[in-house]
Amino acid sequence: MRLGLPIFLGYVPVGMAFGMLARSAGFTLAQAAACSGLVLAGAGQFVGLSLMRSGADLAAVWIATSVINLRYVLFGAAVSPYLRDAPLSAQASLAFSLTDETFAVNVADHQAGTADVASMSGVGAVSWIGWVGGTVLGAGLGSLVGDPARWGVGFAMPAMFTALLVGQMKDRSHVIVAALAASLALASSLVLPGKWFIVAAAVAAATVGAVVYR
Amino acid sequence: MSGGYVWVAVIGMAVATYAMRVVPITVLSRVRIPELLKRWLSFVPVAVMAALVAGEVFRPDGHWLGPAHNPYLLAAVPTAAVFYFTKSLLGSTLAGIACFLAFRALLG
Numbered sequence: 591m592r593l594g595l596p597i598f599l600g601y602v603p604v605g606m607a608f609g610m611l612a613r614s615a616g617f618t619l620a621q622a623a624a625c626s627g628l629v630l631a632g633a634g635q636f637v638g639l640s641l642m643r644s645g646a647d648l649a650a651v652w653i654a655t656s657v658i659n660l661r662y663v664l665f666g667a668a669v670s671p672y673l674r675d676a677p678l679s680a681q682a683s684l685a686f687s688l689t690d691e692t693f694a695v696n697v698a699d700h701q702a703g704t705a706d707v708a709s710m711s712g713v714g715a716v717s718w719i720g721w722v723g724g725t726v727l728g729a730g731l732g733s734l735v736g737d738p739a740r741w742g743v744g745f746a747m748p749a750m751f752t753a754l755l756v757g758q759m760k761d762r763s764h765v766i767v768a769a770l771a772a773s774l775a776l777a778s779s780l781v782l783p784g785k786w787f788i789v790a791a792a793v794a795a796a797t798v799g800a801v802v803y804r
Numbered sequence: 805m806s807g808g809y810v811w812v813a814v815i816g817m818a819v820a821t822y823a824m825r826v827v828p829i830t831v832l833s834r835v836r837i838p839e840l841l842k843r844w845l846s847f848v849p850v851a852v853m854a855a856l857v858a859g860e861v862f863r864p865d866g867h868w869l870g871p872a873h874n875p876y877l878l879a880a881v882p883t884a885a886v887f888y889f890t891k892s893l894l895g896s897t898l899a900g901i902a903c904f905l906a907f908r909a910l911l912g
Contacts, residue, residue, distance in 0.1 A: 599894075600893060600894055603894055604893070604894070604897070607897075615805065616805035616810075617805075617810055618807070618810075621807070621810050621811065621814060624811075624814055625814045625817070625818075628814065628815070628817075628818035629814065629817045629818045629821050630821075631817075631821050633852075633853075633856075634817070634821060635817070637856065638813065638817050642805060642809070642810065642813055643805070644866065645805070648809070648812060648813055648816065651813045651816070651817065652813075652816045652817060652820055655817045655820060655821065656820045656821070656824065657848070657852060658849075658852050659820070659821045659824055660824060660845060660848050661845065661848055661849045662821070662824045662825045662828075663824050663827070663828050663845060664828075664842070664845040664846065665825075665828075666824070666825055666826070666827070666828030666829040667828040667829075667837055669829065670828060670829045670830075673829060678830060681826075681829050681830050682826055682829075682830065684829070685822070685825040685826035685829045685830070686822060686825065686826075688825045688829075741901075741905075742901040742902070742904045742905040742908070743901070744864075744904075745875075745876065745879055745900055745901050745904035745905075746897055746900075746901060747860065748857065748860035748861055748864075748876055748879075748880060748883075748900070749879070749880075749883045749896065749897045749899075749900030749901060749904070750893065750897050751853055751856045751857045751860060752857050752861075752880045752883045752884050752887070752896075752900065753883060753884070753886075753887035753893050753896040753897060753900075754849075754853050754893070755850065755853035755854055755856075755857050755884075756884045756887045756888050757887065757891070757893075758849050758850035758853055759850060763847075764847070764850045767847050767850055767851055767854070768850050768851065768853070768854035769854070770851075770854075771850070771851040771852075771854035771855045771858075772854040772855060772857065772858035773858075774855070775854070775855035775856075775858040775859055776858050776859075776862055776863075779859060779863060785859065787855070787859065788852065788855045788856055788859060791851070791854075791855040791858075792848065792851040792852040792854075792855045793851075795847070795851040795854070795855070796844050796845075796847035796848045796851040797844060799843070799844075799847035799851070800840055800843040800844035800846075800847055801840075803843065804843065
């Protein structure tokens with residue numbers, strides 16, 4: 591529980607931003623809460639929301655969300671050794687709360703030798719409550735605050751993605767793949783409809799990175 | 805945006821996301837991931853974020869916006885700097901919004 595508190599503090603305001611944006615995009619309070627409660631993925635939800643707002647095909651929403659959340663496959667593979675002896679039900683329920691932040695906390699906790707199913711469940715539960723609670727708060731308050739554009743909320747997503755991008759640039763290969771992806775995104779946005787350029791550029795740049803950097 | 809469209813989209817997102825979380829934990833613990841796939845996965849987050857940021861700051865709302873009149877692009881620079889030095893997602897998001905409001909006001 592205690593380990594989850596920093597995540598809780600980080601999730602509430604970002605969840606609020608999601609709730610406000612979801613409401614301004616036309617979601618009901620129940621839809622915003624269900625989205626956060628069932629998907630529990632920061633960037634994936636924001637991207638899905640921006641695609642839905644532009645009226646994208648369902649397939650585009652699902653594929654974009656899946657591509658962004660593909661990293662969970664890697665996280666899941668990385669934490670699976672910790673849970674080798676846990677029952678299937680514990681593995682299945684812990685998988686639900688696997689995010690960038692819970693992954694980072696649980697890996698650090700495991701390296702300190704104190705992680706178990708109970709501690710990881712606590713981290714997951716506290717994070718979920720922060721994310722969904724923040725969403726409900728934002729979706730509920732959104733109507734009181736009025737037009738969120740006035741408060742610059744329109745830059746919340748670009749700002750968060752910019753920060754996440756900087757956090758992802760761990761070495762030179764990541765910087766080069768990022769530059770390639772950004773260039774490909776802008777170039778392909780000229781020819782591809784809607785926001786398909788994001789998926790196309792990301793898959794192409796990651797493939798080049800995987801082939802070139804071995 | 806119709807209610808049915810949102811529900812179907814959200815349920816689909818939830819199913820796809822959960823599948824990606826639960827399959828490796830329950831199955832991949834017994835299988836070795838090929839090295840090439842592992843490397844590809846390691847580049848996916850940075851590539852996605854870069855493509856997203858490029859679209860968001862150069863083409864806000866789907867339209868090209870020149871660098872001199874673009875508060876999104878200008879505000880992204882201090883946002884990146886704040887995150888680089890503080891490692892705070894919340895702090896850099898709030899700082900970015902403040903810079904965005906300032907640039908938007910300055911540019912009229």
